[in-house]
Amino acid sequence: MASGIRLDKVRKSFGGTEVIKGVDLEIEPGEFVVLVGPSGCGKSTLLNLIAGLETVTSGNVLIGGQNVNRVPPRDRDIAMVFQSYALYPTRTVRANITFGMETRRVPKDAQEAALADFAKLLQIDHLLDRKPGQLSGGQRQRVAMGRALVRQPAVFLFDEPLSNLDAKLRIEMRTEIKKLHQRLGKTVVYVTHDQIEAMTLATRIAVMDNGHIRQFADPATIYENPVDLFVAGFMGSPPMNMIPGRLFHENGQVFVLPRGARERIRFPLDGPAGQGEGLTDGREVVLGLRPETIFAAGAKLPGPNRYLFEAPVEVVEPTGPDTMLVFQIGGQDLVARVRPEDAATPGAAFRFEVDMGKAKLFDADTGRSL
Amino acid sequence: MRARRTDGIVRASGPGARLLRVLLFVVLGLFCLYYLFPLFVMVSTSVKSLAEIREGSFLALPRAISFEAWAKAWGSACVGVRCDGLQPYFMNSVMMAVPAVLLSTLLGALNGYALTKWRFPGADIVFALMLFGAFIPFQVVLLPMARTLGQLGLAGTVPGLILVHTVYGLAFTTLFFRNFFIGVSDGIVNAAKVDGAGFFGIFFRIVLPMSLPAIVVTVIWQFTQIWNDFLFGVSFTVGDSNPVTVALNNVVNTSTGVKEYNVDMAAAIIAGLPTLLVYVVAGAYFVRGLSAGAVKG
Numbered sequence: 001m002a003s004g005i006r007l008d009k010v011r012k013s014f015g016g017t018e019v020i021k022g023v024d025l026e027i028e029p030g031e032f033v034v035l036v037g038p039s040g041c042g043k044s045t046l047l048n049l050i051a052g053l054e055t056v057t058s059g060n061v062l063i064g065g066q067n068v069n070r071v072p073p074r075d076r077d078i079a080m081v082f083q084s085y086a087l088y089p090t091r092t093v094r095a096n097i098t099f100g101m102e103t104r105r106v107p108k109d110a111q112e113a114a115l116a117d118f119a120k121l122l123q124i125d126h127l128l129d130r131k132p133g134q135l136s137g138g139q140r141q142r143v144a145m146g147r148a149l150v151r152q153p154a155v156f157l158f159d160e161p162l163s164n165l166d167a168k169l170r171i172e173m174r175t176e177i178k179k180l181h182q183r184l185g186k187t188v189v190y191v192t193h194d195q196i197e198a199m200t201l202a203t204r205i206a207v208m209d210n211g212h213i214r215q216f217a218d219p220a221t222i223y224e225n226p227v228d229l230f231v232a233g234f235m236g237s238p239p240m241n242m243i244p245g246r247l248f249h250e251n252g253q254v255f256v257l258p259r260g261a262r263e264r265i266r267f268p269l270d271g272p273a274g275q276g277e278g279l280t281d282g283r284e285v286v287l288g289l290r291p292e293t294i295f296a297a298g299a300k301l302p303g304p305n306r307y308l309f310e311a312p313v314e315v316v317e318p319t320g321p322d323t324m325l326v327f328q329i330g331g332q333d334l335v336a337r338v339r340p341e342d343a344a345t346p347g348a349a350f351r352f353e354v355d356m357g358k359a360k361l362f363d364a365d366t367g368r369s370l
Numbered sequence: 371m372r373a374r375r376t377d378g379i380v381r382a383s384g385p386g387a388r389l390l391r392v393l394l395f396v397v398l399g400l401f402c403l404y405y406l407f408p409l410f411v412m413v414s415t416s417v418k419s420l421a422e423i424r425e426g427s428f429l430a431l432p433r434a435i436s437f438e439a440w441a442k443a444w445g446s447a448c449v450g451v452r453c454d455g456l457q458p459y460f461m462n463s464v465m466m467a468v469p470a471v472l473l474s475t476l477l478g479a480l481n482g483y484a485l486t487k488w489r490f491p492g493a494d495i496v497f498a499l500m501l502f503g504a505f506i507p508f509q510v511v512l513l514p515m516a517r518t519l520g521q522l523g524l525a526g527t528v529p530g531l532i533l534v535h536t537v538y539g540l541a542f543t544t545l546f547f548r549n550f551f552i553g554v555s556d557g558i559v560n561a562a563k564v565d566g567a568g569f570f571g572i573f574f575r576i577v578l579p580m581s582l583p584a585i586v587v588t589v590i591w592q593f594t595q596i597w598n599d600f601l602f603g604v605s606f607t608v609g610d611s612n613p614v615t616v617a618l619n620n621v622v623n624t625s626t627g628v629k630e631y632n633v634d635m636a637a638a639i640i641a642g643l644p645t646l647l648v649y650v651v652a653g654a655y656f657v658r659g660l661s662a663g664a665v666k667g
């Protein structure tokens with residue numbers, strides 16, 4: 001059975017410093033929520049609060065509709081993968097994985113069956129008799145995963161469970177986690193620094209910053225409609241280009257004039273970004289353009305709301321499927337994502353085409369989306 | 371964490387380095403001799419006959435080896451008026467030291483665990499107060515303790531001595547274990563909490579097995595302290611309940627009859643052997659535990 005989780009104005013201070021500054025979060029049963037945010041923003045602390053490993057300073061934590069503020073971790077029906085693995089060093093891998101079932105008096109044969117299942121899935125079946133000290137980082141991480149998975153609780157809490165795996169294993173595990181979630185339907189709260197993990201796994205993403213949740217929405221919304229500059233800049237790799245500038249009107253059309261631009265470049269806001277309110281002349285704004293919305297002129301079929309401009313290429317960064325071109329407007333580095341065959345040589349002038357229909361507009365002072 | 375090995379590190383070689391090493395070993399050898407010399411004198415004297423001791427030099431090797439003095443020290447030397455040797459008192463010491471060591475170690479481990487892994491408001495103050503207990507001179511507590519033992523009906527008994535040693539050992543054992551547990555990751559305890567284990571479950575099944583090095587150090591320390599204790603033994607026991615240290619004193623300090631140096635030496639070695647044994651056995655275990663690399667996370 002999966003349980004929903006609700007956080008109600010949750011605050012947490014360590015000594016004098018407030019780490020979680022009033023978080024409200026409502027997670028449906030069976031949801032896969034990914035927590036992202038810069039290092040030190042309070043993700044692990046939030047997981048610990050849900051797990052009951054830290055006591056809330058104020059506010060309420062509800063699991064399955066029940067207030068668990070005073071319920072110890074072992075009675076919350078959760079399993080957790082710790083950022084530091086936290087394996088029991090004196091126990092073998094096998095005994096590490098079965099410990100939770102032992103304490104809950106699961107029959108021996110059921111323990112064995114569960115162990116065999118997940119050991120195979122996590123590719124650690126050949127390591128069962130080793131001690132954690134004899135494992136590599138990635139192997140330890142998989143044991144930690146196994147220890148959480150075998151228990152089949154109502155809620156899973158994962159704190160960067162794949163961060164130490166090599167790229168290939170990580171993709172495999174990611175898929176396995178997704179399959180497992182679809183099969184078991186348990187509620188998952190998952191912390192990661194990996195954008196792709198967040199986008200692929202989440203039913204909803206919570207973007208945290210400095211103890212606050214900035215936005216909580218499904219991955220597409222987070223990516224397409226970030227509520228503010230922080231969320232816009234955090235999700236996406238390479239990050240969204242942020243171009244500070246000023247609004248002006250001409251012939252009933254709104255434009256953004258990039259700050260400090262010597263070239264005659266002005267971005268017409270003819271997509272949804274130009275529909276907002278309060279787009280008065282002279283207003284200081286930040287224009288957000290995702291790298292993939294800037295490409296080589298003519299590289300894509302013509303569409304509405306395209307704007308063409310020319311700028312010299314500064315740096316060329318091939319990544320394989322795409323090539324990043326770094327160029328400057330108004331002294332600021334911007335990145336365009338082009339097809340490898342369109343790549344130019346550094347220093348050469350390049351004709352870019354930008355899809356203004358995908359542009360985002362933010363207030364320069366508050367950072368809020370307009 | 372894997373056991374770090376340092377014996378594979380490439381060393382400087384060449385004549386200069388070799389000379390330094392030789393010098394090092396010569397110096398170490400001299401220290402070793404100096405340190406072991408008293409033991410040699412004791413052992414060799416204990417296996418000489420009284421006549422040989424009187425005639426020969428203290429330093430000479432024994433001409434004929436005889437264990438008579440050992441037998442006497444163990445079984446028939448006079449301690450006060452009773453002439454049964456050290457044996458009954460040795461047993462007293464065993465009966466006292468073993469439970470006291472086990473109890474104080476276990477309670478110290480429990481204290482250290484509670485003070486670090488189940489922190490409560492004021493934990494640091496409690497710890498500071500306990501530390502204080504490690505530094506009070508024991509002479510100060512003799513009278514109040516005697517009174518307490520009297521009230522408990524334990525005055526002059528081995529159980530009374532066990533209580534005293536357990537209580538006064540706690541300060542040290544708590545200190546040892548607290549300092550060990552502070553280095554053990556909280557994550558492990560948190561994981562066990564999520565896994566459904568409680569205070570004692572985590573203690574006995576996760577934390578205690580991890581603390582083998584601390585246990586060994588504490589046991590060696592406590593055993594040495596308690597076995598070698600004279601002050602509490604002489605203050606809180608009488609005659610038949612004396613520990614071996616007090617009995618040894620009574621053997622050696624008798625003012626009647628001839629001074630039997632060989633018996634005195636044998637008695638002193640007998641009284642000292644158990645600590646040596648504990649050190650060798652526990653110490654070997656300690657080294658093995660460390661090199662197995664499975665001690666800390």
Ligand SMILES: Nc1ncnc2c1ncn2[C@@H]1O[C@H](COP(=O)(O)OP(=O)(O)OP(=O)(O)O)[C@@H](O)[C@H]1O
Pocket residue numbers: 014019037038039040041042043044045046083
């Ligand atoms: N026990 C504690 N006492 C004091 N401060 C703490 C404690 N635990 C965490 N903090 C602080 O709280 C903040 C949030 O920590 P947290 O571990 O939740 O960050 P995080 O988002 O998980 O970071 P990362 O991505 O690096 O794991 C940090 O600034 C950290 O220094």
Ligand SMILES: [Mg+2]
Pocket residue numbers: 043044045083159
């Ligand atoms: Mg963290």
